[in-house]
Amino acid sequence: MITRRTFLVTGVAGAAALTGAWWLRHRLLERPGAPSTEPWSGFDPEAKTIVAAIVPVMLDGALPNPPSDRAAAVDETVDGVGLAIAGLAPAAQDELAQLFALLAFAPARIALAQVTAPWRDASPATINAFLDSWRDSRWQLQRSAYDALNDLILAAWYGNERSWPAIGYPGPPRLTG
Amino acid sequence: MNAPANALPDPFRDGIAGGWNVIDASTLTVDTTYEADVAIVGTGAGGGTAAEILSAAGLRVILLEEGPLRTSRDFKMREAVAYPDLYQESAARRTADKAIGILQGRCVGGGTTVNWTSSFRTPPATLRYWQEAFGLTGFSVDALSPYFARMEERLSIAPWEVAPNANNAALARGAAKLGIEAAVIRRNVKGCWNIGYCGLGCPTNAKQSMLVTTIAGALGRGATLVSRVRAKAFAFEGDRVARLECVAMDARGVYPTSRRITIRARAYVAAGGAIGSPALLLRSRTPDPHGLVGKRTFLHPTVVSVARMPERVDAFAGAPQVIYSDHFLDQAPPGGPIGYKLEAPPVHPVLGAITLPNHGPVHAEWMRELPRLQVVIALLRDGFNAESPGGSVALRDDGQPVLDYPLTPYLFEGMRRAFVSMAQIQFAAGATRVMPIQANGAAFTNVADAQRAIAGFALSPRITPVVSAHVMGGCPLGEDPRRAVVDVTGRHHQLGNLYVLDGSLFPTSIGANPQLSIYGIVAKLADGLAASLANPRRV
Numbered sequence: 001m002i003t004r005r006t007f008l009v010t011g012v013a014g015a016a017a018l019t020g021a022w023w024l025r026h027r028l029l030e031r032p033g034a035p036s037t038e039p040w041s042g043f044d045p046e047a048k049t050i051v052a053a054i055v056p057v058m059l060d061g062a063l064p065n066p067p068s069d070r071a072a073a074v075d076e077t078v079d080g081v082g083l084a085i086a087g088l089a090p091a092a093q094d095e096l097a098q099l100f101a102l103l104a105f106a107p108a109r110i111a112l113a114q115v116t117a118p119w120r121d122a123s124p125a126t127i128n129a130f131l132d133s134w135r136d137s138r139w140q141l142q143r144s145a146y147d148a149l150n151d152l153i154l155a156a157w158y159g160n161e162r163s164w165p166a167i168g169y170p171g172p173p174r175l176t177g
Numbered sequence: 178m179n180a181p182a183n184a185l186p187d188p189f190r191d192g193i194a195g196g197w198n199v200i201d202a203s204t205l206t207v208d209t210t211y212e213a214d215v216a217i218v219g220t221g222a223g224g225g226t227a228a229e230i231l232s233a234a235g236l237r238v239i240l241l242e243e244g245p246l247r248t249s250r251d252f253k254m255r256e257a258v259a260y261p262d263l264y265q266e267s268a269a270r271r272t273a274d275k276a277i278g279i280l281q282g283r284c285v286g287g288g289t290t291v292n293w294t295s296s297f298r299t300p301p302a303t304l305r306y307w308q309e310a311f312g313l314t315g316f317s318v319d320a321l322s323p324y325f326a327r328m329e330e331r332l333s334i335a336p337w338e339v340a341p342n343a344n345n346a347a348l349a350r351g352a353a354k355l356g357i358e359a360a361v362i363r364r365n366v367k368g369c370w371n372i373g374y375c376g377l378g379c380p381t382n383a384k385q386s387m388l389v390t391t392i393a394g395a396l397g398r399g400a401t402l403v404s405r406v407r408a409k410a411f412a413f414e415g416d417r418v419a420r421l422e423c424v425a426m427d428a429r430g431v432y433p434t435s436r437r438i439t440i441r442a443r444a445y446v447a448a449g450g451a452i453g454s455p456a457l458l459l460r461s462r463t464p465d466p467h468g469l470v471g472k473r474t475f476l477h478p479t480v481v482s483v484a485r486m487p488e489r490v491d492a493f494a495g496a497p498q499v500i501y502s503d504h505f506l507d508q509a510p511p512g513g514p515i516g517y518k519l520e521a522p523p524v525h526p527v528l529g530a531i532t533l534p535n536h537g538p539v540h541a542e543w544m545r546e547l548p549r550l551q552v553v554i555a556l557l558r559d560g561f562n563a564e565s566p567g568g569s570v571a572l573r574d575d576g577q578p579v580l581d582y583p584l585t586p587y588l589f590e591g592m593r594r595a596f597v598s599m600a601q602i603q604f605a606a607g608a609t610r611v612m613p614i615q616a617n618g619a620a621f622t623n624v625a626d627a628q629r630a631i632a633g634f635a636l637s638p639r640i641t642p643v644v645s646a647h648v649m650g651g652c653p654l655g656e657d658p659r660r661a662v663v664d665v666t667g668r669h670h671q672l673g674n675l676y677v678l679d680g681s682l683f684p685t686s687i688g689a690n691p692q693l694s695i696y697g698i699v700a701k702l703a704d705g706l707a708a709s710l711a712n713p714r715r716v
Contacts, residue, residue: 057536059536062541087261089266089270089577091579147639153536154540160257166545167545167547168545168548169525169547175185175381
């Protein structure tokens, strides 16, 4: 049973782990603290793997059923997220780079996201539990990370006309002058 | 499905072909200096209005815009294209704690290119409050009336005579059943096709935005427009601005290029909106002896209620926001508990998806209901009470602005009342389920359940999604330099040739969609600026 005390202790330990992982990652990557002035290289393979693992869970119930359509939908959504990030303000790009660096760091992934397997092997149930816990987290940082992933993925999918038939949206009208 | 071809006329492109001075700074290969009588930073409601009035007075005007120049042929009615291209921070701008999402335009025409065309004169209660609480004179209903009339004529502002779409009709129907007064909104449109894509840029040029009216007018009189340029800072000589230092932005508007642009003018106008203008003053370290710049920034914090109707609503089609109710503003006059205005926004797939809470099957189920969703929003009138001091603009390490806007118990109390009002109206209009938008995604099938649950909601930042499409204040106008950044002519209290002409002038929020307030008040101040520049001894 989780008592209030263990909850608090876990919370504090979690925050310490978060800070520690963040710091380590910064040191390892020598990423400057201030928003970079150079174009972000965008999606590194690690970040892409994380998003590709989260997309089918975030969009469970929304993706098309035939496996090939489904795979294409996931790929396009992942690419859409990358494209969207590249267009964000540098400060926001930097925050997301930090988030992905954190989630790619195995100790942080295990301690903070409770995802024990590497992202590409993690089960949908595990990833869903991670999303639920960050959505409902006491930590503002985790709630905003959930919101950022949620907004990016939902916008990438529902901005894609492949998603429209299932939601009864006919698309914009044709204009003839 | 390919993007619909838009072969409709594009008068702006015709103007460029005819020789207008239009420069895309992302393509510049050398550092450049421009000279003008007046340099205007920002091309939205304030900058556009000022540009036309000043160029009509025979002054050489240069307009600077950080966003891109896009015209009707570029407007494809696609959220995936429009949000990253036409909005600040790809429409993902948020307050410092990320609790409030801010929709703000960043393109030639600014917010007017992407707004939903709702046009209201500044409410008399707001103008009275400015007079009583801030001692502001010269901005009474009577004093402003000719300026509003002039801009209404210029922008074809008139009541929407076409039947409202089903989303707006539901607001009218529910309100009527409850004896709540609702009315038709006036819109700045000419020959509107009633298709409902105002927020993604009007593809038919029906919306009378700054892009197709005043900016086109100024360019026709010889003004210069530079897009993809970021105003970095003013440089001073004594108590005057000597020049404006700018950088060119890359083609996507994310990073500056290495090209520098210098502007020299007799007078400078900050019109970058209520986040951009205070940020420019802060970066420039303009004199601010009383610490007022960027303080008292208001948002009309807005909460959302989603209803499922038994019939199709198709809230993505037809003119958005054509019915409103001020009942809950009139019930809560300025000074007391916060009042709110009710409107019915457009619901396109991306906007709907990021508004609906949660993820996975629960989210997908609501999305499948998209054609039956009816949405009401409540815009809170902030800034009229000591417990509603608004937010403050600060600069990040990279010089870009961030707005800190604490959500206070005073605001949450109003949001709680607003959730109840919206649910009552939606059930009265026939809703089968109502979801007041909260992180928990709870939905209700009757008024009593909804009311009971809303009373117990743990309203708090990031649990209660809050949005804003109206940023106001931060460079308030007034006679007293201890309380205002600019004087009643719009001129900076400490600098002789710097003016602020945009929504950052307002001492409080407006309590209505602000575009016409900006047009009217800026028209009055720009007339004065034109007159003073005509006399070389004055400026």
